[in-house]
Amino acid sequence: MKILNEGAYSNIALDNALSSVNLKDDDKALATELVYGTLKRLVTIDDMIGRNSTTPMKKIEDRVLGILRMSVYQLKYLDRIPDYAIVSDAVELAREWNPRVSGFVNAVLRSISRDDTVPRFRSKLEKMAYEESFPLWMVMHFSRNYKSRTLEILEGLNERPAVTYRVNTLRITREDALTELQKDGFSAEPTAVSPFGIIISGGGSVAANRLFSEGFLTVQDESSMLAAPLLEPVEGGTYLDLCSAPGGKATHIAELSGDRARVLAYDIYEAKIRTIMENAARLKLKGIEAGLHDAGEPMPEFFGIGSVLLDAPCSGLGIIRKKPDIKHTKTQEELDGLPELQRRLMDVAKLYVKTGGSLVYSTCTLNPSENEDNVRWFLENNPDFEAKRIQLGDHPNLIYSEEGFVTVLPSGTMDGFFLSKLVRRTSKS
Numbered sequence: 001m002k003i004l005n006e007g008a009y010s011n012i013a014l015d016n017a018l019s020s021v022n023l024k025d026d027d028k029a030l031a032t033e034l035v036y037g038t039l040k041r042l043v044t045i046d047d048m049i050g051r052n053s054t055t056p057m058k059k060i061e062d063r064v065l066g067i068l069r070m071s072v073y074q075l076k077y078l079d080r081i082p083d084y085a086i087v088s089d090a091v092e093l094a095r096e097w098n099p100r101v102s103g104f105v106n107a108v109l110r111s112i113s114r115d116d117t118v119p120r121f122r123s124k125l126e127k128m129a130y131e132e133s134f135p136l137w138m139v140m141h142f143s144r145n146y147k148s149r150t151l152e153i154l155e156g157l158n159e160r161p162a163v164t165y166r167v168n169t170l171r172i173t174r175e176d177a178l179t180e181l182q183k184d185g186f187s188a189e190p191t192a193v194s195p196f197g198i199i200i201s202g203g204g205s206v207a208a209n210r211l212f213s214e215g216f217l218t219v220q221d222e223s224s225m226l227a228a229p230l231l232e233p234v235e236g237g238t239y240l241d242l243c244s245a246p247g248g249k250a251t252h253i254a255e256l257s258g259d260r261a262r263v264l265a266y267d268i269y270e271a272k273i274r275t276i277m278e279n280a281a282r283l284k285l286k287g288i289e290a291g292l293h294d295a296g297e298p299m300p301e302f303f304g305i306g307s308v309l310l311d312a313p314c315s316g317l318g319i320i321r322k323k324p325d326i327k328h329t330k331t332q333e334e335l336d337g338l339p340e341l342q343r344r345l346m347d348v349a350k351l352y353v354k355t356g357g358s359l360v361y362s363t364c365t366l367n368p369s370e371n372e373d374n375v376r377w378f379l380e381n382n383p384d385f386e387a388k389r390i391q392l393g394d395h396p397n398l399i400y401s402e403e404g405f406v407t408v409l410p411s412g413t414m415d416g417f418f419l420s421k422l423v424r425r426t427s428k429s
């Protein structure tokens with residue numbers, strides 16, 4: 001309820017709720033599955049409730065609706081608990097809340113458990129929205145912009161994300177990290193596109209493993225591991241990461257420079273600065289200077305000083321696998337408002353780039369207005385910058401634009417992501 005009605009972030013609301021009760025690990029895992037699964041399939045679930053309830057959805061009390069939604073998720077998408085037990089638990093929960101609604105909950109859930117009908121669809125996109133459980137406007141957005149790859153995107157965003165770690169190559173090679181993890185009983189394999197990633201698919205808690213606690217590994221999505229190498233960090237260089245919390249890419253820049261570069265890592269939220277410092281400390285990196293700063297405000301003392309990563313605030317449509325609430329909290333209007341902010345940040349970011357230096361612009365969204373259109377606008381208005389072709393090899397998730405920008409489609413180990421590299425020309429180029 002907090003996530004859908006009060007705009008709380010799913011991961012934070014769930015962590016808070018789970019830490020306030022005493023549950024066994026298995027029960028915590030089930031609670032997590034129920035919350036994320038229900039958020040992921042909510043469009044379809046609500047359609048089913050709407051068709052099987054005599055009370056209009058808008059008139060169902062929030063708490064009762066919450067019980068119905070989670071129960072329908074279990075009835076239609078999980079097979080570990082028999083239907084009668086799901087219905088009886090829901091009725092009991094509803095009765096504890098308000099005895100007068102238990103009959104209603106019973107009737108709706110029994111009707112849904114018997115109901116295998118699907119609604120009539122007026123278009124292919126409506127069918128996709130129902131089957132993949134996305135708001136119709138979002139399916140139309142993907143279809144308009146990514147054409148024949150729409151279904152692949154929707155399916156990718158519904159996948160359970162793999163758990164990936166970046167190897168701190170200052171401390172250990174990927175091969176040695178893999179060998180050690182396998183020795184410790186983990187199922188671990190290398191990521192396909194990034195040369196720094198490891199996928200761990202089983203074997204217990206990595207957080208409790210020496211490799212993690214001693215700073216050999218960082219939790220990071222494989223797509224995010226592709227940004228820092230584009231800056232080609234070197235010893236003695238200066239790099240600004242303007243939107244850097246929690247520091248995933250800033251720490252990568254430091255590692256790639258052999259921790260011999262100056263990495264200025266800023267964010268607009270005070271509390272997040274601490275997270276950057278904690279991550280840098282765990283990885284034993286000394287070159288990171290984290291600070292509070294609004295990327296929209298120029299810092300003249302750093303003009304022309306080095307290279308810049310602008311991992312911009314964005315609509316986040318690429319990370320729906322990890323934050324399914326984005327399906328329900330974002331609106332087309334919100335997407336439309338973001339390019340203005342992102343362009344303002346790009347206009348400031350360019351000021352720090354030295355001749356021959358780079359501006360890497362990235363987002364974790366699938367929206368050309370926040371991605372390619374922004375970068376094309378920037379190039380048109382800044383003839384002293386040129387696009388540098390990004391080459392990450394062939395992989396079905398990667399789409400290269402004519403200019404060499406990269407869109408990563410979501411699936412498996414990769415969030416939906418966008419990467420571009422802009423270089424400030426030298427006078428000869």
Ligand SMILES: C[S@@+](CC[C@H](N)C(=O)[O-])C[C@H]1O[C@@H](n2cnc3c(N)ncnc32)[C@H](O)[C@@H]1O
Pocket residue numbers: 224242243244245246247248249250266267268269272293294295296311312313314364
């Ligand atoms: C996509 S996240 C960055 C992730 C980070 N680069 C990493 O790899 O760990 C975007 C960040 O931008 C920050 N942010 C949003 N608006 C900002 C602004 N005007 N100035 C600086 N940071 C901002 C947010 O707090 C958020 O931490």
